[in-house]
Structure formats: C-alpha cells, structure tokens
C-alpha cells in the first residue's frame with residue numbers, strides 16, 4: 001500500500017481503532033477461554049467479558065441484554081432477521097415490504113425468498129430530479145408509500161436506517177410506529193447508522209436491528225442483531241444450528257476478542273458522536289464545495305447537504321458528467337474511494353441504489369462515493385479535491401481529443 005494513498009472508503013470498512021485493538025489483545029493470548037466452557041475459570045473469564053460487552057452494547061441501543069445476539073457480521077444478521085421471521089410467520093402470511101435501495105444482503109435475501117413462495121414489494125424512493133432541480137429529499141422513502149404497500153398477509157417490513165451509498169437517513173421511528181400499529185414485524189438494517197447517529201430501539205419501535213463492528217472502527221467478522229424479546233417478542237427461526245449459543249438463535253463458539261472489541265468500538269463512537277459528526281460534516285461540505293468550485297458538472301447523489309437530519313455526516317456521493325466511470329476509478333490510484341457499494345465490487349453492474357434514484361447508467365457509472373471517517377483529516381480532504389479534480393479534467397481533455 002503506497003504511503004500517500006488517502007482512505008475515503010469508510011462505508012466499506014474502517015481502520016480498527018488502536019484503543020479497540022488494545023482492549024481485544026488479552027483475549028487472544030491470556031484470556032483465551034471459550035465463553036461456553038462452564039466448568040473452569042478460563043471459560044468464566046471469557047463469559048464475563050462477553051456479558052460485559054453485551055450489556056454495554058445493549059445500553060448503547062437502549063435494548064435489554066437478552067436482546068443482543070452476536071453474529072459474524074451484518075450480512076448474517078440481515079439473513080437471520082429476514083429468513084428467520086419469514087420461516088416462523090409463514091402460516092400467517094408470505095408478504096414482505098422493503099425498499100429498492102436496500103443493501104445487497106437484504107435485496108438478495110428477498111430475491112431468494114421471492115423465488116420460493118414469498119411475495120416481496122420494493123417501495124420506491126424519492127428520485128434525484130434533474131440537474132437544474134435536484135430533489136433535496138433524494139433517496140428518502142415516503143412513509144405513506146409503505147403504508148399503501150401493507151396487506152393483511154404482510155409479515156415483515158425491512159428498511160435500512162442509513163444508506164451505505166448515498167447516506168440518506170430513513171424515517172425509521174415513523175415506519176416503526178406504523179408497523180407496530182398494524183402488528184407487523186419491523187427489521188431495520190442499521191449497519192451504517194449505529195455509532196454514527198443516535199439509535200434507540202425503543203423509540204424507533206423496531207423488532208430486529210442489524211449492525212456490524214467493522215463499520216465503527218471495530219474488528220471484521222463480528223456483528224449483532226437486536227431481537228425484541230417482549231411486548232411482543234419476535235418469533236425467529238435460527239439459521240445456524242449447533243451448540244445452542246446465543247439463546248439458540250445463533251449456534252457457534254463466540255468470537256470473544258471480537259465481541260470485546262465490538263463493545264469498545266461502540267462505546268467510543270457513542271462518546272465521540274456529537275464531536276465527530278460535526279467535524280466530518282464540515283469536512284464533507286468542504287469536499288463538495290471544493291469539487292464544485294474546481295469542476296463543472298458535479299451532481300450530488302442523495303439528499304441536500306443542508307439537511308443534516310436526512311444524511312450521514314461522513315457521506316458524499318457525486319456524479320461527474322462527461323467522464324467514463326471505469327476510467328475515472330482507474331485514474332484514482334492515490335484515492336481509496338468506491339464507485340458503488342464496496343460489498344458488490346465483484347459485480348460490475350451499475351449501482352442498484354443510484355439506478356433506483358433515476359440516475360442514468362452513464363452518470364451512475366461516473367459516480368464516486370467518498371466515505372469520511374474518524375481518521376480523515378482536513379489535509380486529506382484538500383488532497384482529495386485536487387486529485388479528483390485533476391483526474392476528471394484530464395479524462396475530459398482526453399475524451400474531447402478522441
């Protein structure tokens with residue numbers, strides 16, 4: 001990795017915070033017991049660490065300790081939530097409502113279920129508008145459209161809190177209220193929201209909530225699923241069977257160091273949240289104003305920047321007219337950004353999220369996602385403006401000569 005490469009891909013993953021690594025280290029080498037070993041102190045010590053992490057994570061989300069299930073990441077949490085409810089509620093109905101802009105780990109699960117005997121309605125979101133009249137609420141879902149999609153046989157609504165590509169924040173509390181009134185289970189993929197905005201499972205009225213450690217400066221391969229256990233409890237079919245860990249919802253030996261790191265990472269995010277979101281929001285605004293001052297034809301994908309209640313502070317997704325998207329990505333050697341969801345980078349198709357906004361394929365391909373994070377500096381933002389502007393100008397020059 002070149003030393004001068006700038007990391008602006010914090011929606012894909014984040015650097016593990018050294019304070020998190022420090023908290024985890026003893027659980028690899030000295031306190032290496034299995035949290036399921038109930039007969040000796042090594043196991044007790046590991047279980048104590050998992051219990052402490054669980055209660056700290058539960059407190060951060062305003063959940064009960066028994067309601068946190070540790071998984072191998074948010075992809076697994078989403079699979080467990082959606083397939084788990086779909087299987088258990090099959091006698092009641094087979095209809096699921098979600099958004100066209102969900103993460104692949106939701107969209108693909110729904111696609112698979114729709115090829116079995118489930119029906120899925122994907123509700124559209126507010127389109128982007130045109131260059132002269134961009135929509136300030138681009139990407140947002142209208143809760144009325146969700147209400148219209150509900151049917152007597154609807155068993156689940158799944159809506160993400162924060163979009164991983166355009167950073168739009170959906171009205172989760174309103175959707176939760178609607179689902180609660182109708183007695184429909186509500187799952188929220190909060191992978192990009194936890195640690196970045198205030199998340200409260202009680203006021204949000206969610207029944208299931210997915211999240212992941214590596215998006216919040218914690219380790220990779222550890223996730224969580226909040227599962228409501230009372231008034232009313234969620235009925236969920238486990239997807240991994242075995243030793244019965246995690247109250248039977250997710251068997252398998254617990255990743256003790258990972259779980260300890262997860263709790264530490266979330267604790268740090270919650271403590272630093274107001275300061276970090278203000279700092280990242282300012283840097284993000286500077287990035288956009290810098291790019292727009294240097295270049296013509298810069299479009300904003302997602303809600304207006306002056307609507308902080310509608311977007312993640314660290315997200316900027318822009319299209320660059322008159323350049324070839326692939327050439328743009330190839331030319332950005334010193335800038336680690338993403339041209340779509342990092343989780344689908346093996347798939348060269350234009351982003352389904354940007355398409356769902358009504359952005360044409362050319363502009364979708366010529367879009368870049370900048371993901372700012374805790375370690376992003378003002379100097380890096382200035383360098384990112386220069387690098388992007390130079391690349392776009394050069395590509396436009398080359399294409400005008402062709």
Ligand SMILES: Cc1ncc(COP(=O)(O)O)c(C=O)c1O
Nearest residue numbers: 073074075103164191192212343
């Ligand atoms: C919104 C969203 N959901 C789910 C996931 C999957 O998370 P994980 O990498 O922990 O499986 C991601 C990862 O990019 C995401 O952004």
